[in-house]
Amino acid sequence: MLRFAPSPTGDMHIGNLRVAIFNYIVAKQKNERFLLRIEDTDIERNIEGKDKEIMEILKKFNIKWDELLYQSQNINFHQNFAYKLLQEKKAFACFCTPQELEIEREKAKKEKRAYRYSGKCEEITIEEASKRAEPFVIRIKKPKSSIKFEDILKGKMSFDPNEVDSFVILRADGRPTYNFACAIDDMLHDITYVIRGEDHLSNTPKQIHIRKALGYTKDIIYCHLPIILNIHGKKMSKREKASSVKWLLEEGFLPEAIANYLILLGNKTPKEIFTLNEAIEWFDLKNLSNSSPKFDIDKLRYINREHLKLLQEEKLAKLLGYEDSQIGELAKIYLEEASTLNELKNKIDKIFNEKRDYKDFEKEANILKENILEVIKNSENFDEFKKELMKKSSLKGKQFFKPLRIMLTNQEHGPELSKIFPILKNKIEEVAKWW
Structure with missing residues (x-):
């Protein structure tokens, strides 16, 4: 698994x-x-x-x-295995207070060495621990030899006993630590591969040590991925x-x-x-x-654009909030300048859901409005449409194309009008209500 x-x-x-x-x-x-x-x-x-x-x-x-597990469901197993290690003297009760441990950490910091547990409580027996009233954590005894394993990407790995240390496996409130719960759950569910980030690399020898201490001998294949x-x-x-x-x-x-x-x-x-x-x-x-x-x-934007191109027009239209597959076809034309669904939706919504602002071309737009519906319905292609509308409006150049693009797309720039014309021709009544 x-x-x-x-x-x-x-x-x-x-x-x-x-x-x-x-x-x-x-x-x-x-x-x-x-x-x-x-x-x-x-x-x-x-x-x-x-x-x-x-x-x-x-x-x-x-x-x-195939299976869903909340780790907290296994807490009884975590506790029972911790006490099993305690009884077998592979773990020990630690009564060191947070304040004492902090003093030890500060000392290690000043001496510029990695902090390791002092071993102060290691000889306390389970009988002695049971007689004491104050709370304690359970620490597993550090391994006697190096922990070795093979990683698919990093090759042979080896950690000496001091790197593993006598770490806490069960907190004073009875909750397991991350490494202990993880090791037990991997063991219980017969995990065969552990693929995870390399930030977990130092956790691996600890988890192997826990399972070995419990007599679990099955090897897990590890792969620690670069961050x-x-x-x-x-x-x-x-x-x-x-x-x-x-x-x-x-x-x-x-x-x-x-x-x-x-x-x-x-x-x-x-x-x-x-x-x-x-x-x-x-x-x-x-x-x-x-x-x-x-x-x-x-x-990622490039790859997203390529996947948007692969979508069926009907599915793309639905993702944009429309039912007509022609909208999906139109959206694919706009992939020349958009690469996410949000960017596409913004372009398409502007066409079909927003009032036009002609800026400095209000006069020219009004001239175009007089003839555009009749011309567009009687034109087979964009060139025929353009030629006839220019003739009827007497507009040309910037005065023709700027207001026309705003009328049709509600945008000053975009794909060639000849590309989007066949679709907008069929949708002209939906577009015209925003003129």
Whole structure:
């Protein structure tokens, strides 16, 4: 089984979506089940409704899960396994106060060394701990030898015991820490691949150590993905709008295009424009670069435009809020200067839903209004229409084309009128009411 394990603590980051897509693809390729695990044990940081938002986003990307788990449902398992390690003397009760630990951290900082737990409580027996009234956390004893594993992208990895340390697995209030809950859940659900961001690399030896201490010997295949950077080469912050999948969707980027771009990012692919189903046929984690890719919104805009071109006219029209497939046809012409649904909708809505402002061409517009409806209905093509309307209005050049474009499109610039004429000819009564 493969899993995607987001926390409901904020908007889904594009890096998280990339992880979900890759896990889903590999699950399909390996014919394995796909688990959606909502990691909700950090109660203070959880935001109500974000779990449902995550699910809705995944549905929009056509990522289907076989099983849904809220991590808090497994809390009894987390607690029981923590006490099992305590009883087997592979873990110990720690009574160090936050203040004592902070003093140790400050000392390590002054001495310019990485903080490691002092081991002060390591010899306290379970019998002694049970007699004491004050609260305690449970720490797992650090490993006796290096933790080693192979990563698909990073190769052989090794962490010595001090890097792993004697870390907390169960808080004083009985809630598991991230690494403990994650390790137990991966074990319980027989996870075969863990594909996630490289910011989790230091967590991996801790999770392996937990499972080994519990006697779980099955190896998990790891792939730690390079972090997505912004265009300036820095880690993409959650404060950057484009890092939010929700924002991208609201801006009018298609799920198909976003998925295409995230799969393409830092990857060797047989073609540039493709669907998720096509990617399942050839995707290989080994083709990913080990270097952090830069997120380029202009590249995404280009890919989005290409996917908009691929949409059936009827579907595109519906996405823009119209029922007539001809609107979809018209919108595709406007892709010359627009690349998102929002930009297209703005162009199309201006034509069919807004009163005209002719600026300095009011007089010329009034002249055109006298003849345009009759001429447009009797013209087979734009050249015939233009020639006849020029003749009847006695207008030419800027005085003809400027007010005409505003009348037909409510915009001063845009695609060639000859391209949009055949569609607007059929829609002229809907357009004319805004003149």
